[in-house]
Amino acid sequence: MANKIWFFDRLPVDLLYDIFDYFLAHDILLSFSNVSDRVDGVLRTYSFYRFDFKSISKDNFDLICRHIKPDQVISLVLSDASATPGQSELFLSRISIKQFTRLQSLTLYCIENETLELILLDLNKLDQLRSFHINSVTTKSPLRIYDYSPLINQVTPLLSKTLSQVLPKLHRLNIGQKFIATRTPLLVNLRSLALAQSTINELQMILIQTPHLRSLDVCLEGDTSNIELLDTPSQLKWLILTINGNYFLTNRY
Incomplete structure (x- = not known):
């Protein structure tokens, strides 16, 4: 040995x-x-650490927070779901999100409202951020039922404002929220987009504003009778559509 x-x-x-x-x-x-x-x-000099707190023990959580500096981290996953309730508040009581100066990817699972607002307020300060994923699914436990969708609706104005600031530099976006395409500039860097809600008209606007988009996963709502008129650009290689519970996949590779 x-x-x-x-x-x-x-x-x-x-x-x-x-x-x-x-x-x-x-x-x-x-x-x-x-x-x-x-x-x-x-x-101590390695600067490509990836934090994944979606399912982690308290001992390992404390170990990471004690030994690794935020400017050494490139990927962060935070969760307030049933396995890790209150985690984001505890984490942000120790480290501010804006201290992650080299962060490239941020994923948020079921984050509680107050800490979500704190994160969104500082999101535009993360100059290296290229991937943003926010998930608001409903989760259940024997003691409590967590429905985080209303929380997302409560912070919609702040979320929309934040996205308008960070979208131009993002390569990947996954969001359980309407995408306000008419309020965003041409998104030349965006390569992958996943949306929980969109109409046909909104989707067409998104495709116009994302000239280099290669992967799109979207759940369509409202009238989809004119879907055959949807003009999908040639550079779009991976298209997943969910329409009235039905799943459609197109792969152009």
Whole structure:
């Protein structure tokens, strides 16, 4: 065992970074901390950590918050669903979202209203953000029923304002909310879009404003009798439509 540890300790820093890329933050800390002083030093300089708090123990949550600085993180998943209630409030009591200066991807599951507002207010300060996913599904537990859809409706004005500020730089957007296409500029960077609600007319406007969109997953509502008139651009390679509970997939690859 000593020889194996010695060998790992001698690996080049870039190779250690490549190994860490395959693990989430808590797995890295649990697997590689205290191997040697040199490896501990590499852990302190690694700046591509991915936090996934959707299902995590309190001990691992505390471990991450104690040992990793926010400017070392590129991906963050927060959740207030039944497995991790109140997590986002606890997390933001320790670290402000605007401290994640290198954050590229942010995913929010069933975030409670007050903390969701705090996150949205600072979202435009994340200059490196390229992917944003907000999920408001209803979840159940034996003790409580969580229906987060009304919370999304309550913060719709703030959400719309925030999206108008961050959309031009996003490559991926997944949102359980209407997409206010008429209020956004030409979105030349957007490559992937998933929407929980849209009408045919709104969808056509979205396609006009996203000239490089390659993947679209959308649930259509309202009158869809004229869907055959929908003009799908040639660069759109992956199209998923849900219409009245029916699922349609088009793959142009």
